Amino acid sequence: MDRGDLLTFPPGFQWGVASSSYQIEGAVDEGGRGPSIWDTFCHTPGKIARGETGDIAADHYHRWEEDVRLLGELGVQVYRFSVAWPRVQPTGRGKVNGQGLDFYERLVDALIARNITPCLTLYHWDLPQPLQDAGGWPNRDTARYFADYAAIVAGRLGDRVTGWITHNEPWVAAFAGNFSGEHAPGIQDPVAAFQAAHHLLLSHGLAVEALRATCRRKPSIGLALNLNPVHPATDSQADLEAATRFDGVLNRWFLDPLYRGSYPEDMVRLFEPVLTPVREGDLKTISTPVEWLGINYYSHTVARHDPSFPLIEASQVQPTGREYSQMWEIYPEGMHEILTRVWNEYHPPYLVVTENGIPVADEPDLDGKARDPRRIAYLRDHIAQVHRAIADGVDVRGYYHWSPTDNFEWAHGYGKRFGLIYIDFSTQKRTVKDSGWWFKQVIEANGVEL
Numbered sequence: 467m468d469r470g471d472l473l474t475f476p477p478g479f480q481w482g483v484a485s486s487s488y489q490i491e492g493a494v495d496e497g498g499r500g501p502s503i504w505d506t507f508c509h510t511p512g513k514i515a516r517g518e519t520g521d522i523a524a525d526h527y528h529r530w531e532e533d534v535r536l537l538g539e540l541g542v543q544v545y546r547f548s549v550a551w552p553r554v555q556p557t558g559r560g561k562v563n564g565q566g567l568d569f570y571e572r573l574v575d576a577l578i579a580r581n582i583t584p585c586l587t588l589y590h591w592d593l594p595q596p597l598q599d600a601g602g603w604p605n606r607d608t609a610r611y612f613a614d615y616a617a618i619v620a621g622r623l624g625d626r627v628t629g630w631i632t633h634n635e636p637w638v639a640a641f642a643g644n645f646s647g648e649h650a651p652g653i654q655d656p657v658a659a660f661q662a663a664h665h666l667l668l669s670h671g672l673a674v675e676a677l678r679a680t681c682r683r684k685p686s687i688g689l690a691l692n693l694n695p696v697h698p699a700t701d702s703q704a705d706l707e708a709a710t711r712f713d714g715v716l717n718r719w720f721l722d723p724l725y726r727g728s729y730p731e732d733m734v735r736l737f738e739p740v741l742t743p744v745r746e747g748d749l750k751t752i753s754t755p756v757e758w759l760g761i762n763y764y765s766h767t768v769a770r771h772d773p774s775f776p777l778i779e780a781s782q783v784q785p786t787g788r789e790y791s792q793m794w795e796i797y798p799e800g801m802h803e804i805l806t807r808v809w810n811e812y813h814p815p816y817l818v819v820t821e822n823g824i825p826v827a828d829e830p831d832l833d834g835k836a837r838d839p840r841r842i843a844y845l846r847d848h849i850a851q852v853h854r855a856i857a858d859g860v861d862v863r864g865y866y867h868w869s870p871t872d873n874f875e876w877a878h879g880y881g882k883r884f885g886l887i888y889i890d891f892s893t894q895k896r897t898v899k900d901s902g903w904w905f906k907q908v909i910e911a912n913g914v915e916l
């Protein structure tokens with residue numbers, strides 16, 4: 467419902483923020499944590515901008531109380547965070563590290579004490595290194611170990627956490643990690659990438675079973691996919707078909723098995739040379755119905771026919787005359803497009819925007835204030851598109867901003883700032899940006915002013 471220029475959201479709509487363990491925690495060898503593939507990758511020369519690492523990151527492992535207090539000050543209703551698997555199981559299987567579970571238990575209790583609902587992501591890319599040494603996600607056993615790990619976390623926290631996300635962006639974990647090699651573990655092998663994608667999905671289904679069997683309070687389970695509408699660079703037939711293929715690998719390769727119990731046929735034909743056979747029963751496990759779907763939306767993809775690109779013969783272009791951030795084109799309408807498309811074509815029970823945000827080169831001014839009008843404009847325009855989707859009948863129940871604080875942005879290191887809260891990484895001082903105070907007002911009004 468709209469009052470004047472205020473777009474009001476349905477009662478009970480949940481406003482949140484999202485983070486991930488490796489990007490904020492630091493303390494990589496404290497509290498019994500074992501190494502993850504991101505530790506190894508960051509310490510490999512040439513992989514991360516300026517040779518940066520997540521060794522200290524936002525020092526959240528030591529400053530979590532301050533961070534929770536700030537979330538409370540901003541009025542945040544949901545905090546989506548991830549558990550670092552190597553804190554809970556330093557070698558990825560077998561032995562449990564109680565100190566790791568203690569850390570997340572304290573965090574969860576502090577959130578609940580402030581009336582902030584925890585939403586726990588089990589995997590945001592920090593695979594224990596010993597599991598990588600045994601083959602990583604291309605090894606089917608990793609899926610089983612993931613389900614064991616899920617049960618361990620659920621055994622400790624499933625009496626108070628009800629919001630669960632199995633995986634964050636399996637497309638990125640599989641393909642940036644094992645096809646382009648831009649992310650850990652830095653492998654460039656199409657066969658391995660498709661195996662990884664399949665086992666990530668399989669492990670989602672296995673973890674759903676483990677969570678349901680273990681949680682003492684009924685879990686509400688989702689997973690967070692990075693989905694982009696894909697548009698052709700021109701209206702030529704070749705570009706149209708290239709866009710369909712790009713959409714096939716980015717969106718349908720994950721949505722179809724989850725919601726239809728099959729991989730998309732056109733893509734299966736295309737990828738045939740690099741696919742390993744799927745075992746009987748896998749797709750049934752993968753498509754086990756879950757309570758909700760999370761969508762991470764940042765931009766759309768403009769694709770053109772490009773025979774030089776292996777398998778899909780399509781590549782991304784950055785059209786001129788559009789508005790860009792440091793990382794992507796700014797395309798708010800894509801939020802509405804992806805929400806309505808997924809809703810109409812795949813019929814998930816309901817949707818949550820589990821990530822949305824923009825990198826801006828923020829810097830506090832002389833008076834110490836961090837003014838970031840560009841982020842505010844971006845958020846306003848994207849939240850308005852969520853509102854538009856709801857008005858069109860799509861059941862969207864939450865919007866989580868990426869991210870509460872500036873943090874370690876993977877291969878970009880600390881050069882990309884996504885926070886509502888500025889961090890001076892030399893002192894770890896936190897300063898709420900203008901966008902943080904603005905988001906607080908959005909939450910209080912349960913709506914956004916145009």
Ligand code: FCB
Nearest residue numbers: 486634635692868875884
């Ligand atoms: C997403 C990731 C998240 C963060 C944002 C900017 O792809 O899930 O960790 O890096 O992008």
